[in-house]
Amino acid sequence: MSTQRPLADDLGFLLSRASGVVARSVSEALAPLDLRVRSYSVLTFACEETAGMTQRRLAAIMALDPSQIVALVDELQSRGLVHRTPDPADRRNKIISATDVGHRVAQDAQQRIDRAYNGHFDHVPPERLDELRLLLREIAFSDTSSGEPQAQARDA
Amino acid sequence: MSTQRPLADDLGFLLSRASGVVARSVSEALAPLDLRVRSYSVLTFACEETAGMTQRRLAAIMALDPSQIVALVDELQSRGLVHRTPDPADRRNKIISATDVGHRVAQDAQQRIDRAYNGHFDHVPPERLDELRLLLREIAFSDTSSGEPQAQARDA
DNA sequence: AACTACCATTGAGATTGTCAATAATTGAAG
DNA sequence: CTTCAATTATTGACAATCTCAATGGTAGTT
Numbered sequence: 001m002s003t004q005r006p007l008a009d010d011l012g013f014l015l016s017r018a019s020g021v022v023a024r025s026v027s028e029a030l031a032p033l034d035l036r037v038r039s040y041s042v043l044t045f046a047c048e049e050t051a052g053m054t055q056r057r058l059a060a061i062m063a064l065d066p067s068q069i070v071a072l073v074d075e076l077q078s079r080g081l082v083h084r085t086p087d088p089a090d091r092r093n094k095i096i097s098a099t100d101v102g103h104r105v106a107q108d109a110q111q112r113i114d115r116a117y118n119g120h121f122d123h124v125p126p127e128r129l130d131e132l133r134l135l136l137r138e139i140a141f142s143d144t145s146s147g148e149p150q151a152q153a154r155d156a
Numbered sequence: 157m158s159t160q161r162p163l164a165d166d167l168g169f170l171l172s173r174a175s176g177v178v179a180r181s182v183s184e185a186l187a188p189l190d191l192r193v194r195s196y197s198v199l200t201f202a203c204e205e206t207a208g209m210t211q212r213r214l215a216a217i218m219a220l221d222p223s224q225i226v227a228l229v230d231e232l233q234s235r236g237l238v239h240r241t242p243d244p245a246d247r248r249n250k251i252i253s254a255t256d257v258g259h260r261v262a263q264d265a266q267q268r269i270d271r272a273y274n275g276h277f278d279h280v281p282p283e284r285l286d287e288l289r290l291l292l293r294e295i296a297f298s299d300t301s302s303g304e305p306q307a308q309a310r311d312a
Numbered sequence: 313a314a315c316t317a318c319c320a321t322t323g324a325g326a327t328t329g330t331c332a333a334t335a336a337t338t339g340a341a342g
Numbered sequence: 343c344t345t346c347a348a349t350t351a352t353t354g355a356c357a358a359t360c361t362c363a364a365t366g367g368t369a370g371t372t
C-alpha cells in the first residue's frame with residue numbers, strides 16, 4: 001500500500017535541485033563583479049521601480065527576513081551602488097534606489113547572467129519557458145503573503 | 157538599449173522563490189517528525205533502491221558536498237532510521253538503507269508532505285504539473301554531472 | 313611493495329536562516 | 343497634547359548550511 005513515489009519525481013525536490021543548479025551557475029557568472037545572487041537581486045529591484053522600493057517590500061518580494069536586507073543594502077551602499085533615502089512621507093521607510101554606477105553594474109551583471117542561462121535554458125523552446133515562468137509564478141506567489149505579482153493585468 | 161527585464165520574470169529568481177516557498181512549507185509539515193527537508197530526502201533515498209545507495213551517490217543526486225551527507229546520515233542513524241553498511245564488494249563505500257522504523261517514518265512524512273503540497277499545486281491541472289516536472293528535470297540534471305535521471309527509459 | 317585514485321570523515325571559516333529585542337516614527341484614541 | 347499600539351529598520355545571538363582542505367582507510371595498478 002506504500003505509494004513510495006520516487007523522490008526524483010517529487011516537485012519540491014526538483015524545484016530545489018533546479019534552483020540550486022541555476023543559482024550556482026549565476027553565482028559563478030557574478031563572481032567577477034563581486035556580486036552574489038542576493039546582492040544582484042536587491043540591486044536589480046533598486047533599478048526598477050521609479051516608485052519607492054522600501055526594504056520591507058524587498059524582504060517580502062524576496063521572501064527573506066528583513067534583517068537580511070539590511071546587510072545586503074549595507075554592502076551595496078558602501079560600494080556606492082545604491083542609495084538609502086528615508087521616505088519623506090513616512091520616515092520609517094528607507095527607499096532603496098540604484099546609483100548611476102549601480103545601474104551600469106546591474107546591466108553588466110544581467111548580461112553575464114543571460115549568458116549563464118544559455119547553458120540551462122537554450123535546450124527548451126521559448127513557449128515552454130513561458131509556461132514554466134507562469135507556473136513558477138503561481139507557485140511562488142500563490143500565498144499572496146508577499147510581493148505583488150498576482151493579478152498581472154495592469155497598465156503595461 | 158537597456159533590456160531591463162523585471163527580475164520578477166527571471167527564471168532563476170522564480171525558481172529560487174518557488175523552491176523556497178515549497179521548502180518552507182515542507183519544513184513545517186515535517187517538524188512534528190523532527191525531520192528537516194534534507195534528512196527526509198536522505199531517508200527517502202535510503203528507502204528506495206534495493207541496490208546500494210552509497211553516500212557518494214546521495215551527494216551527487218542531491219547536489220550536496222559529501223561531507224554534508226555524513227552529518228545527515230549520522231543523525232538518521234543515531235535515531236535508528238537508517239543503517240550504514242560497508243559494501244562487501246568495496247568497503248570504502250557505505251551503503252545507506254532504511255530500517256523498518258525508517259520506512260514507517262518516511263511513509264508518514266510523505267503523507268504529510270503530500271498534504272502540504274495540496275496548498276501549492278492543487279490549483280494547477282495534472283498535465284501542467286507533468287510538464288513542469290519534465291522541464292525541471294531537464295534543468296536540474298542537464299549537466300549530467302550528477303545523479304542518473306537523464307535517460308529515463310529503463311526497465312520500470 | 314609502491315603508487316595512484318577513490319570514499320567517508322573531520323574540521324575550519326564563511327554565508328545564510330531564524331528569531332527576539334530595540335529605537336525611531338507614525339497614526340489613532342483619549 | 344499625551345498615551346498607546348503598530349510599523350520600520352536595525353542589531354545581536356544562535357543554529358543551520360555551504361565550501362574547502364586535509365586525513366585515514368581501501369582498492370586497483372604497476
